[in-house]
Amino acid sequence: MASPSPLLQPPPSSPDPSQHCTIKLPLSFPKKPQTPLFLFVLFLAISSAAAFVFLLSSSSSSASSISPEIHVGSPRARALAKLRRPVVLVVSCDGFRFGYQFKTPTPNIHRLVANGTEAETGLIPVFPSLTFPNHYAIATGLYPASHGIINNYFVDPVSGERFTPSNHDPKWWLGEPLWETVADHGLNAATYFWPGSEVVKGNWTCPPRFCPKYNASVPFEQRVDTVLSYFDLPQNEIPVFINLYFEDPDKQGHQVGPDDPKITKAVVRVDEMIGRLIQGLEERGIFEDVTFILLGDHGMVGTCDKKTIFLDDLAPWIRIPESWVTYYYPVLSILPPTSVSYSEMVAKMNAGLASGKVENGDYLRMYLKEDLPGRLHYSDSSRIPPIVGLVDEGFSVEQARTNNKECAGAHGYDNALFSMRTIFVAHGPQFQRGRKIPSFVNIEIYNLITSILKLKGAPNNGSASFPNSVLLPSA
Numbered sequence: 001m002a003s004p005s006p007l008l009q010p011p012p013s014s015p016d017p018s019q020h021c022t023i024k025l026p027l028s029f030p031k032k033p034q035t036p037l038f039l040f041v042l043f044l045a046i047s048s049a050a051a052f053v054f055l056l057s058s059s060s061s062s063a064s065s066i067s068p069e070i071h072v073g074s075p076r077a078r079a080l081a082k083l084r085r086p087v088v089l090v091v092s093c094d095g096f097r098f099g100y101q102f103k104t105p106t107p108n109i110h111r112l113v114a115n116g117t118e119a120e121t122g123l124i125p126v127f128p129s130l131t132f133p134n135h136y137a138i139a140t141g142l143y144p145a146s147h148g149i150i151n152n153y154f155v156d157p158v159s160g161e162r163f164t165p166s167n168h169d170p171k172w173w174l175g176e177p178l179w180e181t182v183a184d185h186g187l188n189a190a191t192y193f194w195p196g197s198e199v200v201k202g203n204w205t206c207p208p209r210f211c212p213k214y215n216a217s218v219p220f221e222q223r224v225d226t227v228l229s230y231f232d233l234p235q236n237e238i239p240v241f242i243n244l245y246f247e248d249p250d251k252q253g254h255q256v257g258p259d260d261p262k263i264t265k266a267v268v269r270v271d272e273m274i275g276r277l278i279q280g281l282e283e284r285g286i287f288e289d290v291t292f293i294l295l296g297d298h299g300m301v302g303t304c305d306k307k308t309i310f311l312d313d314l315a316p317w318i319r320i321p322e323s324w325v326t327y328y329y330p331v332l333s334i335l336p337p338t339s340v341s342y343s344e345m346v347a348k349m350n351a352g353l354a355s356g357k358v359e360n361g362d363y364l365r366m367y368l369k370e371d372l373p374g375r376l377h378y379s380d381s382s383r384i385p386p387i388v389g390l391v392d393e394g395f396s397v398e399q400a401r402t403n404n405k406e407c408a409g410a411h412g413y414d415n416a417l418f419s420m421r422t423i424f425v426a427h428g429p430q431f432q433r434g435r436k437i438p439s440f441v442n443i444e445i446y447n448l449i450t451s452i453l454k455l456k457g458a459p460n461n462g463s464a465s466f467p468n469s470v471l472l473p474s475a
């Protein structure tokens with residue numbers, strides 16, 4: 001359980017590498033610059049791109065905030081040409097660390113960025129920066145403490161029941177996800193493998209034609225083509241909210257860490273899928289009508305066997321039986337029997353970790369959940385275990401010394417870490433072209449989408465003012 005896969009089913013075998021290099025790239029990026037001339041050209045390209053971005057953002061910064069001073073000629077939401085009502089398509093690339101889009105030319109992502117609105121320094125995940133807590137925070141606008149999915153795997157301290165990602169019992173999944181909000185307004189929604197989407201809630205029944213059951217083996221092309229086929233339905237049946245999930249590049253990131261040619265290939269492949277979607281929408285004449293949001297759930301950081309903390313090393317201070325540990329890293333979760341004094345346990349563990357005698361002890365700090373930093377919003381739920389350890393960036397926690405493992409990748413760490421950020425790009429009638437916005441936490445997305453769809457949403461942790469600060473005013 002040290003490094004759980006994002007979804008329970010084993011991922012498909014790695015795609016054939018020969019598939020990755022077919023796209024024609026506008027620039028060639030040799031792995032190592034061949035000549036000083038290349039460096040100089042690269043420098044020119046980067047500096048002119050930066051100047052361009054600066055011009056775009058400085059000319060647009062005042063126009064998009066709601067203020068009485070909006071002058072004539074300010075951009076306004078563009079009218080729909082073909083669709084009868086707004087449609088929002090959200091594509092999630094699991095573990096797409098912010099910055100991956102610069103590893104290699106990504107012409108399709110670039111099209112969304114160039115003509116859309118982008119979180120300039122990435123989208124901030126909720127804590128813990130894990131797949132299920134974050135996908136469900138995006139869907140509900142709630143912090144994990146409120147939406148109930150406080151980890152990918154956890155034990156409910158009250159009932160003793162275990163949650164795993166394949167559990168679709170509605171009692172675990174609190175809050176109101178977007179697909180339910182849409183269904184409760186009598187409209188169609190469609191989900192393609194989004195965590196939580198198979199849970200029956202309110203008027204959302206996970207209808208077979210719009211809610212396939214999770215199967216990691218379904219090729220990405222098939223997922224894209226199915227989503228595109230929804231746009232061929234009669235207008236009043238087209239789902240107004242559609243989401244689509246890709247396991248990549250998280251799958252590769254766990255295997256090899258964020259800096260490896262495998263990641264670059266996975267990014268190229270994901271970009272090709274974005275291109276397939278854009279092309280399919282263009283063929284139908286609706287690319288400019290559809291709101292296309294590309295995002296991820298969290299980033300990725302390299303881990304190494306030399307960066308491990310072993311709980312058994314704390315034995316001189318306190319013995320921690322394996323059965324008390326519900327999750328090792330990056331969020332060490334301990335649920336001892338109630339006969340144990342939690343505060344004494346935290347104190348003893350921290351004494352050992354700070355003693356200088358425990359390998360890498362400085363990189364783990366234990367807390368009673370109520371003493372965790374408030375910015376993590378990780379205490380106000382009975383499901384959160386009483387004792388939580390924050391593990392420093394790139395470190396891991398294991399019970400005992402075993403044969404060393406290879407270096408790999410992980411996420412789940414403090415959401416303030418830059419390496420945990422992911423991308424956010426939105427393209428569509430209500431998003432200004434070429435605009436950059438500051439980073440924000442993904443709980444804001446629920447209100448953004450209900451605003452675009454003009455639906456009344458459920459109470460959540462997003463701020464009411466966020467949509468107005470980002471969306472173009474109505475025409």
Ligand SMILES: *[C@@H]1O[C@H](CO)[C@@H](O)[C@H](O)[C@H]1NC(C)=O
Pocket residue numbers: 110111114115
């Ligand atoms: C941006 O949109 C304009 C207007 O539709 C179009 O001419 C241009 O090609 C688009 N840019 C990119 C990079 O797709």
Ligand SMILES: *[C@@H]1O[C@H](CO)[C@@H](O)[C@H](O)[C@H]1NC(C)=O
Pocket residue numbers: 183184185186202203
């Ligand atoms: C289900 O949808 C119907 C029709 O739109 C609506 O009247 C009803 O309130 C919805 N149920 C819930 C639980 O929202």
Ligand SMILES: *[C@@H]1O[C@H](CO)[C@@H](O)[C@H](O)[C@H]1NC(C)=O
Pocket residue numbers: 215216217218219
């Ligand atoms: C999962 O998808 C693959 C590829 O489409 C298919 O061959 C397989 O039958 C599916 N498995 C299940 C359980 O539906």
Ligand SMILES: *[C@@H]1O[C@H](CO)[C@@H](O)[C@H](O)[C@H]1NC(C)=O
Pocket residue numbers: 142143146377459460461
């Ligand atoms: C998040 O929203 C829920 C639902 O409105 C609310 O109960 C909870 O207190 C909020 N949490 C925070 C930290 O604001």
Ligand SMILES: [Zn+2]
Pocket residue numbers: 006094095130131132250297298
């Ligand atoms: Zn993930």
